[in-house]
Amino acid sequence: MIRLVKLNKAFGSQKVINNLDLDIPTGAITAIIGPSGEGKSVLIKLMIGLLKPDSGQILVDGEDITVMRRDQLNRLREKFGMLFQNSALFDSMTVYENVSFPLEEKTRLSSNEIRERVHEALEHVGLKGVDDKFPDQLSGGMKKRVALARALLLNPEIILFDEPTTGLDPIISRAINGLIRKTHERFGFTAVIVTHEVPEIFELCDYAAMLYKGKILMSGTPGEFLNSKDPLIGQFVKGELDGPLQFS
């Protein structure tokens, strides 16, 4: 389980995360939703230690990552996989090299075994015959799938998805969401998805938490969100212009 306790993070004078508490249940898909610019990506980067909080605790299976040394943090990160907003594929490497990279660096598998695993992962995300392509020769949806294959390869216990469908057309978005569901069912990892794409995400997630002004405004099941009487949550879920949510 990931537990965030009284977490604070500011950039200069701008407080992004403000005394935030949140529990992420093991083995479930949890979506962190909220308007753009509310610090959702910051939150997910805090969870994996890419950013350091100003105060508070981040407990992963009971271990506080905020006080860990670099080598301890790296050991803990072996439990994680992460899919970045812009895929973050290594642009000087081919698709095959990108996906095989963590295996080559972290395992002692033979090149045949690596090839087998890479092709299995690529096939699982619906990609074939793209081994020799470079990331800039792929579409946005294909890049996300390659990144997902790379994230899945070391069988992580927790996968963090930073805006996995942002910038993709509705069909590809649905395909990516379906792929996340399918891989989750197969591998049973804990998934944390940061997104502002509601209500679509409610079809995928088991739980959701809404981040607003640095705090968790509400957490619960998709049904609870859809039936919420809170005007702010109602406005965000329905995507209405009028309401208490202010757009600047």
Place this chain on the structure above:
Amino acid sequence: MLFFIEKLGGLSLALLQEMGRMMNFILYSFYTIVRAPGKPFALFKQLHFIGAKSFFVIFLTAAFTGMVLGLQGYYTLLKFGSEGMLGSVVALSLIRELGPVLSALMVTGRAGSAITAEIGIMRITEQIDALESMALEPFKYLMSPRILSALIALPLLCSIFDLVGIFGGYVIGVKLLGVNPGAYFHEMQKSVEWKDIWIGFVKSISFGLIISWICCYKGYYTGHGAEGVSKATTSAVVMSSVLILIWDYFLTSVLL
């Protein structure tokens, strides 16, 4: 007045913080080099990029520097009737000063800027975050091979610079202006000591450290977007070049 003191204090603190961060950066880089040096292929790739690909620009710069030294040195020495000393003037200037400094400045412009831009782009496109998220150490993959390569490549490039420069001076002095070839090499042999070569070696290896340190650091802590990378690259080249010249003065005054 209070405002001025406040500003000065703020600036001093920011400068101290930056210096501390830079020191941490290079110490952690060396720690990584010792603890997990990375794959030889990555080192050879960087050696090829920083060293082999700089050969042409080093050759060209060295040839013309040697030729200019030959010309200037000849007409200056002629006033004192000692043009036979030309070989000694050319060789000492190149081995002690111009070889290490000019080769370092050329490498800064050619490879240093590219190092900052490459690492900077990896930073803004979250490729460095991706490495970290996979529990892979970015210093092992990005910094160690570049720093090690610069430490190996710079002394080699500097020695090529010295050789080509001496030959450039020979072409102008001996072939064009008629200095006795025996005198050119004899005076050179008489005046150049192992200490001079050692000074050149120490300088070039320390310039290699300055270039790789500053350029990797600026790329790793680049600002946001394309503008951030462009500013980091400019700043890396300017800072490396200025530090090379300042460090050269200090080393010269200590080692002479």
